[in-house]
Amino acid sequence: MIKPKKVLVLGSGALKIGEAGEFDYSGSQCLKALKEEGIKTVLINPNIATIQTSEGMADKIYFLPVSPYFVEKVIKKEKPDGLMLSFGGQTALNCGVDLAKLGILKKYNLKVLGTPIKTIENTEDRALFAGELRKANIKTPRSFAVTNIKEAVKASEDIGFPLIIRVAYALGGKGSGVAKSKEHFIKLANEAFSFTNQILVEEYLGGWKEIEYEVVRDKYDNCITVCNMENFDPMGIHTGESIVVAPSQTLTNSEYHKLREISIRLIRHLGIIGECNVQIALDTESEDYRVIEVNARLSRSSALASKATGYPLAFVAAKLGLGYSLSELSNSITLKTKACFEPALDYIVVKIPRWDLQKFEKVSEEIGSEMKSVGEIMAIGRKFEEAIQKGIRMLNIGKKGLAANNMNFENIEKELKQPTDKRIFAVTEAIKEGMSIEQVYNLSKIDPWFLYKIKNITEIENKLINSKLSRELVLKAKQMGFSDMQIAKLTNRTESGIRELRKKLKILPVVKQIDTLAAEFPAKTNYLYITYNGDKNDTEPFGKDTIIVLGSGAYKIGSSVEFDWCCVNAVQTCKKNKLRTIMINYNPETVSTDYDVVDKLYFDELSFERVLDIYEFENPQGIILSMGGQIPNNLAMPLLQSKVRIRGTSPESIDKAEDRNKFSRLLDDLNIDQPKWKSLTDLKEVIEFIDTVGYPVLIRPSYVLSGAAMKVVFNEKMLKHYISKASDISKKYPVVISKFIENAKEIEIDAVAKNGEILIYCINEHIENAGVHSGDATMVIPPQRLFIETIRRIKSISQQIANALKITGPFNIQFIAKDNEIKVIECNLRSSRSFPFVSKVLKTNFIEMATNAILGMDVTKSLMPTLELDYVGIKAPQFSYSRLKGADPVQSVEMASTGEVACLGENIYDAYLKSLVSTGFNLPKKNVLISVSGDKNRYKLLDSVNLLEKMGFSLYATLHTKQFYEKHGIHSVLLHKIHEKENNEKKSFLGRFFKNGFNGGKQKQPNVLNFLLEKKLDLVISIPKDDEEKKFDDNYIIRRKTIDFSIPLLTNVQITKLFVDAISNKKLDELEIRSWDEYE
Amino acid sequence: MEKIKLVLEDNTVFRGYSFGYNSSVAGEVVFNTGMVGYPESLTDPSYRGQILVLTYPLIGNYGVPSQEKEGKLMKFFESEKIHITGLIISDYSKDYSHWNAQQSLSSWLVKNKVPGICGIDTRALTQKLREKGVMLGKVVFEKDIPFEDPNTRNLVNEVSCSNPIVYENGKTKILLIDCGVKYNIIRSILKRKCSVIRVPWNYDFSDTEYEGVIISNGPGDPKLCTKTIENVKKLIKEKTPVFGVCLGNQILALAAGADTYKLKYGHRSQNQPCIKRKTKRCYITSQNHGFAVDNATLPKEWEEWFYNANDGTNEGIIHKSGLFRSVQFHPEATPGPVDTEHLFDEFLELIRKK
DSSP, X not given: OOOOSEEEEEOOOSOBTTBOTHHHHHHHHHHHHHHHTTOEEEEEOOOTTSSTTSTTTSSEEEOSOOSHHXXXXXXXHHOOSEEEOTTSHHHHHHHHHHHHHTTHHHXXXXXXXSSOHHHHHHHHSHHHHHHXXXXXXXXXXXXXXXXXXXXXXXXXXXXXXXXXXXXXXXXXXXXXXXXXXXXXXXXXHHHHHTTOSOEEEEEOOTTSEEEEXXXXXXXXXXXXXXXXXXXXXXXXXXXXXSOEEESXXXXXXXXXXXXXXXXXXXXXXXXXXXXXXXXXXXXXXXXXXXXXXXXXXXOHHHHHHHHHHOOOXXXXXXHHHHTOOGGXXXXXXXXXXXXXXXXXXXXXXXXXXXXXXXXXXXXXXXXXXXXXXXXXXXXXXXXXXXXXXXXXXXXXXXXXXXXXXXXXXXXXXXXXXXXXXXHXXXXXXXXXXXXXXXXXXXXXXXXXXXXXXHHHHHHHHHHHHHSOOOHHHHHHHHHTTOOHHHHHHHHTOOHHHHHHHHXXXXXXXXXXXXXXXXXXXXXXXXXXXXXXXXXXXXXXXXXXXXXXXXXXXXXXXXXXXXXXXXXXXXXXXXXXXXXXXXXXXXXXXXXXXXXXXXXXXXXXXXXXXXXXXXHHHHOOSEEEOSSSXXXXXXTHHXXXXXXXXXOSSOHHHHHHHHSHHHHHHHHHHHTOOOOOEEEESSHHHHHXXXXXXXXXXXXXXXXXXXXXXXXXXXXXXXXXXXXXXXXXXXXXSOEEEEXXXXXXXXXXXXXXXXXXXXXXXXXXXXXXXXXXXXXXXXXXXXXXXXXXXXXXXHXXXXXXXXXXXXXXXXXXXXXXXXXXXXXXEEEXXXXXXXHHHHHHHHTSOHHHHHHHHHTTOOOOOOOOOGGXXXXXXXXXXXXXXXXXXXXXXXXXSSOOOOEEEEEEESSHHHHHHHHXXXXXXXXXXXXXXXXXXXXXXXXXXXXXXXXXXXXXXXXXXXXXXXXXXXXXXXXXXXXXXTTOBTTOOOTTHHHHHHHHOTTSSOBOSSBHHHHHHTTOOSEEEEEOOXXXXXXXXXXXXXXXXXXHTTOOEEOOHHHHHHHHHHHHHXXXXXXXXXXXXXXX | OOEEEEEETTOOEEEEEEOSOOOOEEEEEEEEOOSSOHHXXXXXXXXXXXXXXXXXXXXXXXXXXXXXXXXXXXSSSSSSSOOOSEEEOSXXXXXXXXXXXXXXXXXXXXXXXXXXXXSOOHHHHHHHHHHHOSEEEEEESSSOOOOOOGGGSOHHHHHSOSSOEEEOOSSEEEEEEESSOOHHHHHHHXXXXXXXXXXETTOOOTTOOOSEEEEOOOSSOGGGOXXXXXXXXXXXXXXXXXXXXXXXXXXXXXXXXXXXXXXXXEEEEEEEEEEETTSSOEEEEEEEEEEEEEGGGOOTTEEEEEEEXXXXXXXXXXXXXXXXXXXXXXXXXXSSOOTTTHHHHHHHHHHHXX
């Protein structure tokens, strides 16, 4: 075996829907595996919040886009001799294939480690893949692309019924449909051909079981399946949108091993080296099957499989890429047995997707073949009932489990048939209401086995409501995954009352270990979960010299990998201080849930009940809850009331910052300004309050009730519309209304304090004006356009607050600044999203300092002068609008980005362009469409548009925009809006648009639509007016189609200005290629 | 469900609920870590006399298939009936779901008069067996009964056929010594266009015509199969190709002059990695055995063929001529992975070449 000397690893970039935290886990494992071999590593990944881009993980880290252009530059500079492509998701894989196609790998004599490029291509290209399957004599769904009805009928005869018709580029899935008979098929096909000239006729597998195998193969042809998984939601729903269990539950030995054998045969045929995922559809009435796809890389499923089994797939895959055989590697859980084995589980794992659809305007809530979820949870139990109920709570969506929710569905049958993100609750309600299992199955196609298990839960729910609370019943309920809170709610008691009763009755959970071999061999690692289905603990309590760090829970919008980074760094700091560490977290996409990161990992709930269970069992020195974001932060007061030792800032102070009234009073006492606000319970009061402060105002409805979004409201019409639509206000659910300040700057401070004294801080300037959620804002350090006075004031206000709240640990304050008036808008006494960003840009680990402060260690105050940095760091948001069909891609006060990137540069332009390109934005070459609403905005962009013209871009504009700039001497070509028709008819354009698709009606030419369809535009600048309701109008359609056709889009004035300045200052080939350590 | 208990010989008591036949039984308690295949495991004659603990907690999910026959063999099982003495699990699925299911696991156990306990901390029980080794145990309803060691009985005699049975499917004739054969061994040979003459474990086959011999799996201590060992010695002398599976591996070793011993808690699972000696090839195998061949006692002409990647124990032996070979694992699978099925092909090739 000749080991490479220096290996380049490609990361996956920003977190986006379909490509999230799992790749931080796999990339980190890969780097660890290489480091252990003494191989030098170079990592390219612009995702600054990841663990893999932390000090010591790779020898060289480049915060640069994972695209062939930048990767080649790094290859040229670093001269690696090996390349790892399988650890950075689809981004890295695609980039690798492109590098090969462009001849770059050959040019630099760079060897791809693991699965060869040819194999990757064979799995990525549908036609090649189908060909390979044929060669291996393995079945795959049949599909024909046809262009007329005659061919279509022929295809349908070949395939048989039922089958599905698909139309490429359909709006809202129009034209697709399942045909069960020839007549029906001809009708559907004719309809489809009325607006398209090509349709796909495919074998329909809806309702088949969806099974996945995680397969590992080495270069000696040893091949194993580490885990199989069964989707609770059958074929038709994307596996990322499905509840998934591991191992499979409804497969017989014959089915399990038949599919296993097919997977292995296929992977051998394809020649994969390392890890891959095979998706298979299995008939529900026979052993017939179809192989759906192979992912020749680490994937979301493989991260899940790793956590579900304890088998370190990514680590092993990296070693196999170097040329090891499976039998040479040892099982890192037992340290005694080999990596060449298939884990035996003695528990069940349930994965549930976490959606955040309420955050988006206009997006459809239906789930189907495209992924929309932004995160996931994994629950472990020894009964399905136990695991699923845990899992529902882990989602942190206000549900206490599957029972004791009062959910009402207007049309439950429809809900079962056309699932939304609430499907599991609809299933439960249907069963509760007495619908037969058979009928629920017929509507949902969820295997009856799962439905029976849910029925078991509803039966216990019923017993809890109707019978005496005996020991047997409490025990049974706990074994079925009921939380104390659920039992309390169903029996009209309190959570603490149930806890006391339970302890009196000696009903206590036990700690079980995940050991990969179902107890056949003793395990060396402490990978643990908690269950009521057992009577013996697998572990001894750690006791006094131990710290528990609470993790972040499921990723969702506003809380993702950055909190994992904080948790891991906190744990590492505790370890450095010779403390034993315990992590509680349940997110399978994280590094903090790697069993080698902490001394004990509890893969379990972050609920009050469970954290207290673990605390009482372990009896540690204390708990740190300021690292994992809002979920652990919210536990501060309840845990304090149970006399839990909480380290760092006191829960009372946390409460003072969290409680709007208390915090407001504190600011008043300190003489610190804040926007005027009030919590109100009826519309009359609301209008009265607005009369005194004036429009615009920011409204925060009670999330619990409506799930509606925050909104800035500019006039009474908008207010009434909004309140009637989204937020019923009442005494129980007041709305909070605050004055919204227009054209103001937003600034944040991230800092660490000890006993109220600030030890270090960093001031981040937002590029976008206030009104864009801080999570969606582009941030720059050091601040570029702030007055020295503003900075001084922010510093002193922060110190005052830190003092008043006696902060010990990390905190973040958000400010609004306008005309040197500074107002505080929010304060969090925990780490914030930007902690990894500021730590890495300033090269000072804020979390390490915060943890040391929390632990009471001596921490030297760092006088890091933020302003005197010789380089600039910019953090830019990553949006996933392309995945969220229908969503309006405009930033607002409600956060919508799913991830972020950050790049360093010699100046703001260098850093910004690299960040922007890192989010998948292609720099424009020629044609730019400008469509700006309102003269105010048009005026603000005058200089930028001028600059674009001077730089030689061909400008296109919609009517009013064109007229405005024409007056200022800037020429542009008029493009008609979509609704403008040749014969001047305008009425009901949208209805027609949706009805007829693109080809219906004749648009007035030249038309925006055609330019978008024909990809004639390199960039679209579409700026909406702030002060109007965003409707289903033409501007929305332009933005939406721009996203759908993957054309770069800018929708914000400040961003557009920065962008134009940047491209006028820097060309692509002038951007710096420097590693992190080269910025000094 | 009725409350019952499992008592181990060290007096540990596990309490659970009955979901099988209500009667007290005694046997040897062993665990299996396979995650699928209870209908196959329960009908595996090698479990004769044993109370089986399944470490996978959710059992009964897909019910039990029909009793239909394919030729002379049960289509979906490894023998005619359930062979385990008792079944110990954690979570029983009273409602099952599968297109091929005909009855629930519970009703099948009751019909076969085999008790089953659910609600047991099977992980804790398995840890105990791992640490202390396999133990005698009993499932106790109201009536207590004494412990009973099945290994003192000739278990093979209890599960072997009593008269020869012929399964015809081709010219090549394979003699199968039935020490408690799993049907899939027979199916595996028939599938390869051979006929099988299945004979009792102690059958004198000197007058029978055959081209090769398979020694089947089976329960208990191989040393009790004295008659089989004698017969195999003759086969070696006559240079008849022999292929042994599981107990067959131990019998072939004893016939070759090597020794066997009892493992602390055996190998019962579907994920045992076995490495073919002198190669980097590792196979995932299905296993069910409590005894093993002692490598150190292998005579000169013999060598280890496979070994266990986890604990290094013997997983197969082969004679230098290649004519006599055997494996400790189950190439016929059911339940378990089918990775070593090619060993049947290799054996038949050997015969046909000869």
